[in-house]
Amino acid sequence: MELQCDFLQGIPVPPHPSQAKERTPSLEHSENHSNANNARRKGKEVQGNSxxxxxxxxxxxxxxxxxxxxxxxxxxxxxxxxxxxxxHDFHFTTDLAFTDEIKAEPLPKGFKMPAIEQYASKTDPEDHLETFKSLMFFQGASDAIMCRAFPSTLKGAARQWLSRLKPRSLTNFVGLGWAFPAHFMSSRVNKKTMANLLAVKQRPDKSIRNFFTRFNKEALEVRNLDQIVKFQALRNGIRDVELKRSLIMDEPANIYELFSRCEKHINLAKVIAAE
The missing domain is CATH 1.20.5 (Single alpha-helices involved in coiled-coils or other helix-helix interfaces)
Known part of the structure; x- marks a missing residue:
């Protein structure tokens, strides 16, 4: 019996069922409380992040x-x-006055628009037209290209005039060349006529060189001056006796020979005066 007691003393005694039941709720309560705290802490963190x-x-x-x-x-x-x-009426453009064939004409390779002062209806339209034609002729531009290029040389009232022409009414540059100066006739400068040139005479108190200067100035202002008329006007205007006698004795064949004879006479007069 003593040995059995000693052996039993070495074995731990399990708790009584009633005592186990008493401790279990306490542990569960502690665990539940910890879990609740963790849940509340996570909830606050989630709420803060949100x-x-x-x-x-x-x-x-x-x-x-x-x-x-x-x-x-x-x-x-x-x-x-x-x-x-x-x-703005974007159909109201300067190219409407030209035919479709003119508008479809491609620009030649290497074509450059010449530098020319734009016309605004205040100066002589014929001067502007002649300047444009000479520059286009130098570039060898065709009739259609001249039509296409001409609007860019206009501004103000002149550009508006071209824009208001009847659509497809201009078939070539000749028609434009007639319509343009005719519309701005009031701005034309009165040109000298052949009668004005025939009236130019050498004055008694002026040299033959002075007469030449006045004659050439008048001749430049005469439009479409005939060379025969120019020849007659120059010969008739000379009043220098020596030169006139020379021209009568040996009549020059043309205007160029007449100018040459007059130049020689002027140079001779200068040499004599210098001596």
Whole structure:
């Protein structure tokens, strides 16, 4: 019996069922309390993260909203400017007066628009037209190219005039060359005529060189001057006795020989005067 008691003393005695039942709720309560605290802490963390994310999303949405409003304001400004802008008829252009064949004519390779002062209806239209024609002739431009290039040499009232011509009414540059100076006739400078040139005479107190200077100036202002008329006017205007006698004794064959004889006489007079 003593040995059995000693052996039993070495074995731990299990708790009484009633005592186990008493300790179990306490442990469960402690565990439940810890779990609840963890849950509340996680809940606060999630709630804090949600607030921060919500705050960030609110800022992004606000920025986007501001950008949209800014774009709407810009669109409204553009629309207001469009409504206030003057209306233009874009079919009202200077090339409508020309035929389709002229408008379809391609520019030649290497063509360059010559530098010419734009015409605004205040100066002589014939001077502008002749200057343009001479520059186009130098480039070897065709009739159609001259028609296409001419509008760019106009401005102001002159450009408006060309724009208002009947569509497809101009078939070549000849027609334009007649219509243009005719419309701006009031701006034309009165040209000298052949009668004006025939009236130029050498004055008694003026040298033959002075007469030549006046004669050439008048001749340049006579449009379509005939060379025969020019020859007769120059010969008849000379009053220098020696030169006139020379021309009568040996009549020059043409205007160029007449000029040459007059130049020789002028040089001879200078030499004699110098001696």
């Amino acid at each position: 607030k921060r994310q919500g705050s960030q999303m609110t800022k992004v949405e606000q920025a986007l909203n501001d950008k949209v409003l800014e774009l709407q304001d810009q669109i409204q400004e553009v629309m207001r400017g469009k409504n206030l802008a003057p209306s």
